[in-house]
Amino acid sequence: MSHVGSDVGVRGSKEQEETRVHGEKPAPAEAWVGDHLPSHTRCFAKLTRPLLRLKEYNQTDIFLEDDINISEKIGKIGCSGISEQDKDLEKVESLKLSEEIQASGDVADTGEDFVSPWEVHSSSEAGIDYDKLIKRFGSSKIDDELTERMEKLTGKPVHHLLRRRKFFSQRDMKMILDMYEKQKPFYLYTGRGPSSEAMHLGHLIPFIFTKWLQETFDVPLVIQLTDDEKFLWKDLTIEEARRLAIENAKDIIACGFDVEKTFIFNDFDHISKSPAFYRNMVQVQKLVTYNQVKGIFGFGDSDCIGKISFPSIQASPSFSSSFPEIFNGRKDIPCLIPCAIDQDPYFRMTRDVAPRMGHIKPALIHSTFIPSLTGAQSKMSASDSNSSIYLTDTDKQIKTKINKYAFSGGGATVEEHKEKGGNCDVDVSYQYLTFLMEDDDKLEEIRKTYTSGELLTGFLKKELIDIVQKIVGEHRERRKTVTDEVVAQYMTPRKLKFDYPSPPVQTPGKKKKK
Amino acid sequence: MTDSHEKQNVGEDIVTPWEVESASEKGVDYDKLINNFGSKRIDEALLERIAKVTKKPVHHMLRRGIFFSHRDLETILDLHEKKQPFFLYTGRGPSSEAMHMGHLIPFIFTKWLQDTFDVPLVIQMTDDEKFLWKDMTIDEANRLAHENAKDIIACGFDMDKTFIFSDVEYISQSAEFYKNICRIQKLVTFNQAKGIFGFTDSDSIGKISFPAIQAAPSFSSSFPQIFGDKTNIPCLIPCAIDQDPYFRMTRDAAPRLNYIKPALIHSTFFPALQGAQSKMSASDPTSSIFLTDSDDEIKTKINKYAYSGGGATEEEHRAKGGNCEVDVSYQYLTFFLEDDQRLKELEKGYTEGTILTGELKRELTKVLQKIVGDHRTRRAAVTDEVVNQYMMSRKLKFDY
Numbered sequence: 001m002s003h004v005g006s007d008v009g010v011r012g013s014k015e016q017e018e019t020r021v022h023g024e025k026p027a028p029a030e031a032w033v034g035d036h037l038p039s040h041t042r043c044f045a046k047l048t049r050p051l052l053r054l055k056e057y058n059q060t061d062i063f064l065e066d067d068i069n070i071s072e073k074i075g076k077i078g079c080s081g082i083s084e085q086d087k088d089l090e091k092v093e094s095l096k097l098s099e100e101i102q103a104s105g106d107v108a109d110t111g112e113d114f115v116s117p118w119e120v121h122s123s124s125e126a127g128i129d130y131d132k133l134i135k136r137f138g139s140s141k142i143d144d145e146l147t148e149r150m151e152k153l154t155g156k157p158v159h160h161l162l163r164r165r166k167f168f169s170q171r172d173m174k175m176i177l178d179m180y181e182k183q184k185p186f187y188l189y190t191g192r193g194p195s196s197e198a199m200h201l202g203h204l205i206p207f208i209f210t211k212w213l214q215e216t217f218d219v220p221l222v223i224q225l226t227d228d229e230k231f232l233w234k235d236l237t238i239e240e241a242r243r244l245a246i247e248n249a250k251d252i253i254a255c256g257f258d259v260e261k262t263f264i265f266n267d268f269d270h271i272s273k274s275p276a277f278y279r280n281m282v283q284v285q286k287l288v289t290y291n292q293v294k295g296i297f298g299f300g301d302s303d304c305i306g307k308i309s310f311p312s313i314q315a316s317p318s319f320s321s322s323f324p325e326i327f328n329g330r331k332d333i334p335c336l337i338p339c340a341i342d343q344d345p346y347f348r349m350t351r352d353v354a355p356r357m358g359h360i361k362p363a364l365i366h367s368t369f370i371p372s373l374t375g376a377q378s379k380m381s382a383s384d385s386n387s388s389i390y391l392t393d394t395d396k397q398i399k400t401k402i403n404k405y406a407f408s409g410g411g412a413t414v415e416e417h418k419e420k421g422g423n424c425d426v427d428v429s430y431q432y433l434t435f436l437m438e439d440d441d442k443l444e445e446i447r448k449t450y451t452s453g454e455l456l457t458g459f460l461k462k463e464l465i466d467i468v469q470k471i472v473g474e475h476r477e478r479r480k481t482v483t484d485e486v487v488a489q490y491m492t493p494r495k496l497k498f499d500y501p502s503p504p505v506q507t508p509g510k511k512k513k514k
Numbered sequence: 515m516t517d518s519h520e521k522q523n524v525g526e527d528i529v530t531p532w533e534v535e536s537a538s539e540k541g542v543d544y545d546k547l548i549n550n551f552g553s554k555r556i557d558e559a560l561l562e563r564i565a566k567v568t569k570k571p572v573h574h575m576l577r578r579g580i581f582f583s584h585r586d587l588e589t590i591l592d593l594h595e596k597k598q599p600f601f602l603y604t605g606r607g608p609s610s611e612a613m614h615m616g617h618l619i620p621f622i623f624t625k626w627l628q629d630t631f632d633v634p635l636v637i638q639m640t641d642d643e644k645f646l647w648k649d650m651t652i653d654e655a656n657r658l659a660h661e662n663a664k665d666i667i668a669c670g671f672d673m674d675k676t677f678i679f680s681d682v683e684y685i686s687q688s689a690e691f692y693k694n695i696c697r698i699q700k701l702v703t704f705n706q707a708k709g710i711f712g713f714t715d716s717d718s719i720g721k722i723s724f725p726a727i728q729a730a731p732s733f734s735s736s737f738p739q740i741f742g743d744k745t746n747i748p749c750l751i752p753c754a755i756d757q758d759p760y761f762r763m764t765r766d767a768a769p770r771l772n773y774i775k776p777a778l779i780h781s782t783f784f785p786a787l788q789g790a791q792s793k794m795s796a797s798d799p800t801s802s803i804f805l806t807d808s809d810d811e812i813k814t815k816i817n818k819y820a821y822s823g824g825g826a827t828e829e830e831h832r833a834k835g836g837n838c839e840v841d842v843s844y845q846y847l848t849f850f851l852e853d854d855q856r857l858k859e860l861e862k863g864y865t866e867g868t869i870l871t872g873e874l875k876r877e878l879t880k881v882l883q884k885i886v887g888d889h890r891t892r893r894a895a896v897t898d899e900v901v902n903q904y905m906m907s908r909k910l911k912f913d914y
Contacts, residue, residue: 228696231696231700232696232699232700238693238696238697268689268692268693268696269689271685271686271692272685272686272687272688272689272691272692272693273686273687273689274686275682275683275686275687277686278682278685278686279652279682279686282642282645282646282652282682282720283652285646285718285719285720285723286645286646286718286720287718288718288719288720289715289716289717289718289719290704290713290714290715290716290717290718290719290722291715291716293719294715299704300704301703301704301705301708302703302704302705303703303704304699304700304701304702304703304704305699305702305703305704305707305722305723305725305726306696306699306700306723306726308704308719308722308723309699309719309720309722309723311719312719312720
């Protein structure tokens with residue numbers, strides 16, 4: 001399962017898989033169905049709540065017509081014994097009024113949209129309805145009050161991705177801002193599942209924003225490359241997965257993270273070097289049941305045990321105690337995780353176990369998806385070259401792709417366009433500009449004139465082509481300077497430039513929570 | 515803890531890595547078990563071959579059928595004949611400080627194997643398993659691993675040939691070990707783990723993925739510091755037969771990893787003092803003889819609690835004789851009395867009724883007092899430094 005929005009890279013972007021879900025309504029070619037997810041278990045992905053909690057739902061929410069397995073499950077719920085561990089979980093759960101429980105459904109299947117860590121698509125041309133999604137997942141919408149507070153505290157305007165609500169949802173951001181206000185530390189954590197060398201624009205978005213967060217708040221950042229996840233989910237050897245991780249690290253470094261504030265690591269190397277990291281993994285593994293991961297991630301009985309326990313590995317970096325070199329052994333430093341919204345299930349699970357481990361729940365800030373070139377009903381995917389702009393594309397390829405494949409919301413003819421205007425909501429080139437164009441005023445100008453029909457599709461696309469060529473070109477140049485030595489610097493476990501006073505010495509009788 | 519795949523109905527023996535319960539007074543039906551598990555009995559012919567290949571008499575535990583079942587043992591003997599290497603792998607789940615005599619069995623025998631075949635030995639302390647299954651912290655489990663290591667070292671393993679490791683420490687030290695764990699985890703499905711171990715949906719993901727960790731030391735590539743780049747040196751695993759499921763799973767995965775299947779040699783169960791149907795438990799001091807018991811305690815326990823197969827009265831005993839099959843003192847002697855001759859005498863005499871329970875128990879008391887006493891002495895000499903030496907990841911005295 002992907003660290004970041006299913007199998008690919010940067011949180012939120014998805015790799016397109018070739019298989020298709022049976023019985024799905026005809027989806028555009030870029031539907032991502034995890035090839036690891038057999039069709040009959042796809043529906044489990046909809047049940048993103050632990051099955052134990054089904055009793056909180058209106059039972060009819062669960063009966064999806066073509067999923068016999070769910071009925072089977074339901075039959076089992078409520079009758080067979082709940083283990084001691086789960087009884088404890090229930091006790092803890094019932095205490096919280098948290099957003100994790102209140103949401104009416106993790107299923108994020110609003111009828112038109114479907115969102116899970118492996119699958120994101122919408123039947124609407126305009127894409128996912130994010131308001132509905134927030135309600136489903138139980139996160140909180142980012143509002144003006146929050147962004148204004150951020151601007152006040154940091155003394156600068158928020159990034160355009162935040163201003164335009166490309167980062168649109170959050171959990172516990174208030175806590176992070178409170179910490180910052182009191183000059184108390186926090187850190188950033190994000191990641192990539194390195195399934196291929198083909199990184200695309202969509203992958204960059206969370207890294208661009210994370211870099212801005214690092215600069216703005218001046219905090220450490222850890223970046224996890226989940227090569228073990230890719231190994232488990234794909235037909236790769238361990239060596240290949242590791243190699244991809246190192247290659248992807250170069251692109252990430254080329255985004256411009258400060259080497260003195262950033263630790264990048266790949267699981268295969270780091271787990272077998274870090275007792276503290278591994279201990280947190282095992283603790284999470286003890287606290288999460290198969291039922292829960294089945295409900296949250298849709299695992300099935302024919303999944304391998306590696307996949308089933310993998311979520312604990314994605315959870316572990318949320319705890320500062322996993323990085324004793326950086327945090328001087330402190331376990332009380334909270335974490336903020338920028339990621340695409342489809343990664344939220346991992347961290348709902350993490351937030352659920354954190355208190356039982358004596359740790360602070362990680363805060364989150366979620367992004368929307370960058371649409372596929374061919375339309376907002378799908379996401380950009382690394383395995384479909386027509387759906388994405390790769391970071392290795394030449395200027396010519398960029399121009400061609402945008403001109404040829406970028407879905408247009410403009411009129412069918414110039415006349416029709418001038419008369420009726422263009423639809424920015426479905427126009428992919430315009431949508432891309434909302435992600436990539438920094439100048440608010442210019443963007444607004446484009447929106448007005450395209451909607452009125454004054455600005456033609458060709459010109460709109462030209463704007464985008466210019467910007468993308470610049471971004472990709474600069475990235476390509478910076479990447480060239482990232483040598484193996486530079487990579488080794490970022491990837492060495494070490495103290496960063498931040499100092500933290502040692503934690504208080506624990507008295508011998510004091511036991512760590514199990 | 516959970517229903518075993520092997521458990522059929524009430525009245526059947528239960529044998530899983532977490533639960534062993536026999537339906538009959540005599541204990542587990544091992545013939546049935548061999549059948550169920552698909553292993554092979556160690557017969558006379560094999561015993562003779564072992565003696566021939568090693569040029570010495572086989573250990574009494576082999577002779578008496580305490581180590582009674584195997585997989586691929588012949589292959590190991592073939593290798594030894596051709597002077598080709600193999601290594602030994604065994605382990606302990608350090609659930610408490612209270613180790614008892616039953617725990618010693620595989621280690622006593624493994625030491626004999628190490629001495630006889632002159633091969634390296636790796637010993638896995640599954641502190642992560644205990645943490646996952648029991649109500650303890652990781653620190654506690656890890657501490658117990660180090661404590662139990664002292665008892666294991668006191669069995670007399672050769673430091674130059676033995677590597678003892680704790681999972682929690684070694685996984686976060688050894689890239690190769692962790693990679694093998696992942697490779698195995700990729701090949702075993704939840705269905706398989708469920709079928710083999712009886713996991714259910716309400717089990718933690720840690721438990722479900724743990725079996726791969728017990729499997730990984732079966733492969734020499736997990737220990738590059740010992741075996742260099744030799745990734746396929748075969749392994750022989752002495753263990754109690756309830757551990758077999760782990761290694762059935764391992765043997766199933768091995769070919770798909772281009773690894774050699776580990777060979778196994780299984781022991782029977784050591785009965786609890788109160789009889790083959792009761793459970794030995796670290797928290798019940800009357801259930802076994804512990805390695806920390808004093809001479810007095812040993813004597814008292816055997817006299818008071820050891821289940822007797824003798825007659826209810828002396829007359830009845832002299833008339834009908836005693837039943838060695840259910841008599842726990844006799845059973846214990848088969849494990850620990852080295853002298854074949856004496857054992858035979860005792861068996862004959864007890865069965866005929868000429869030897870009384872008291873005498874049997876006295877004999878056992880003497881034997882155990884000596885073994886436990888010697889062990890206590892040797893253990894006292896095992897300092898933390900000594901433990902650290904055994905537990906340090908290093909090249910052993912073997913070259914490959």
